[in-house]
Amino acid sequence: MRWPKLSRYLTNASVTLASVLLCLLLLPARLPGMELLGVAPNWLLIWVVAWSVKRNLWQAALAGWTLGLLQDGMSEQIPSRALSLLVVGVLTALLKKQKYVQEDFISVALIVFAMSAIAETVVALQFSWYSWRGIAPFTFERLSEVWAYYQDVTLASALLSSMWAPALYYPLNYWWRQMYLLEMNSAS
Amino acid sequence: MRQWWGRYGVTTGLSIAVILGAWSFRESNGRIAYEIYSQVSQPFGIPEDRSRQLLDARTQELSAMLAEQKQENSRLQEAIDLAPDGAGEPIFAPVLGRSADHWWQQLTIGRGEVDGVEVGSIVTAPGGLIGRVISVSDTSSRVLLVSDSTSRVGIKVTRSRSTGVMRGLGDETTSIEFFDKLPDVKVGDTVVSSQFSYRFPSGMPIGKVTSVDLSASPAPRAVVTLFAPLDILEWVSIHGKPDIPPEPQESAESEVEILTDEDDE
Known part of the structure; x- marks a missing residue:
């Protein structure tokens, strides 16, 4: 049976969008087993990594930026998450070219661990910038507070995100691979 | 140019549409997502016994506030102390979730515009003040x-009337910086x-x-x-906004005057 091209694209797009929506809805939730020190997994970061692992630089950057804007909408707009997730997308896309990173669960968990540490560092730098310049009156007052909080949060967030990464990576990756194979079949 | 457009036109258009969509989501403070989230996780109605428990807790809280009031009234020289804004019944709201980003200390609650909640409404829980509605x-x-590091609350110590500003530290504790050089606090x-x-x-x-750390710089901290x-x-529980928001600048100055007056005595 041949699946018409347009309807295949639309289905793929809706499944992708639905997965983003699911991640957005999981953000405020604190389900049992998904919480450590009051911190939940960063689902959008896992999504960006899952998306970027097998895509090119521009697609990765676009996804990172877009999901960063979405996360701003879900929490606060200053400092913007768009920057940190953009960095994550770009770095993940660059990473795949190196042969020693395999596409198994362990590697994905490791990538997510590293990326979430990097993302938190970017956010902490943004906070430091704001508190140093005194631009936004309602952020941390002292640099030392930013980095103290950073230490508390980063490890918990990185651990949880990397542990939950396969739960999102596996189904998404499976779906996108099937779609890719269908596309190849219909093209040949 | 036409070739380029033929090849990348759809991709470019889609990319722009995706970014515009994400941007408008950001500007709407994630309204759609929170609406769906609340519909998915909202419990069916409020169980009666729960409400009664909460009302009991509220009664205890009010009696504590009354005691506080009595002491307040006895200090006539601080006649400008206003009574707490207890007008109107509070709206009870279930907690549906936490902050969507761990850099912030927020709650997602299951009451919104339809129930009369507005930005700036005061939120309390058994135990007292916990925050205010921001969206x-x-x-x-x-x-x-x-408890969020961006929260600022003007506070006073009930026993001694020492005043200061309280900021969150990101966990169960908060820190106060006092206006006074030598505040009476223990x-x-x-x-x-x-x-x-x-x-x-x-x-x-x-x-x-x-x-308490009285030697902290630039101001004593607790x-x-x-x-x-x-x-x-x-x-x-959600309460209406405070009625008369005085000018922050003025009240800050008057506060300092009161404190220096006391020092002189």
Whole structure:
């Protein structure tokens, strides 16, 4: 049976969008087993990594930026998450070219661990910038507070995100691979 | 150019559409997502017995506030202390979720615009003041907790009337910086919101002092543990905005004057 091209694209797009929506809805939730020190997994970061692992630089950057804007909408707009997730997308896309990173669960968990540490560092730098310049009156007052909080949060967030990464990576990756194979079949 | 457009036109258009969509989502403070989230996780109605428990807790809280009032009234020289804004019945709201980003200390609650919640509404829980509403959608709203590092609450120590500003530290504790060089404060003192706070009504119980550092720079500091157990909250109550927000600048000055007057005596 041949699946018409347009309807295949639309289905793929809706499944992708639905997965983003699911991640957005999981953000405020604190389900049992998904919480450590009051911190939940960063689902959008896992999504960006899952998306970027097998895509090119521009697609990765676009996804990172877009999901960063979405996360701003879900929490606060200053400092913007768009920057940190953009960095994550770009770095993940660059990473795949190196042969020693395999596409198994362990590697994905490791990538997510590293990326979430990097993302938190970017956010902490943004906070430091704001508190140093005194631009936004309602952020941390002292640099030392930013980095103290950073230490508390980063490890918990990185651990949880990397542990939950396969739960999102596996189904998404499976779906996108099937779609890719269908596309190849219909093209040949 | 035409070739380029033929090849990349759809991709470019889609990319722009995706980014515009994400941008408008950001500008709407995630309204759609929170609406769906609240519909998915909203429990069916409020169980009656729960409400009664909460009302009991509220009664206890009010009697604590009354005691606070009596002491307040006895100090006539501080006649400008206003009574807390207790007008109207609170709206009870279930806690549906936490902050969507761990850099912020927020709650997602299951009451919104339809129920009369507005941005700036005061949120309390058994234990006292916990925060204020910063964004609303139809049936849900987001609360910035006093434990967030961006929260500022003007406070006073019930026993000695020493005043200061309280900031969150990101966990169950908050830190106070006092206006006074040598504030009268010790471990175990109760802290309530003061008339200096223009976002919150005065006299709302907040927490208990657990450590004091008088030599801190630039101002004496104290660490407060909040009364309300923020981690395990399931229900909160929402009150209207404080009635008359005084000019923050003026009240800051008058506060300083009062303190210096006291020092002179």
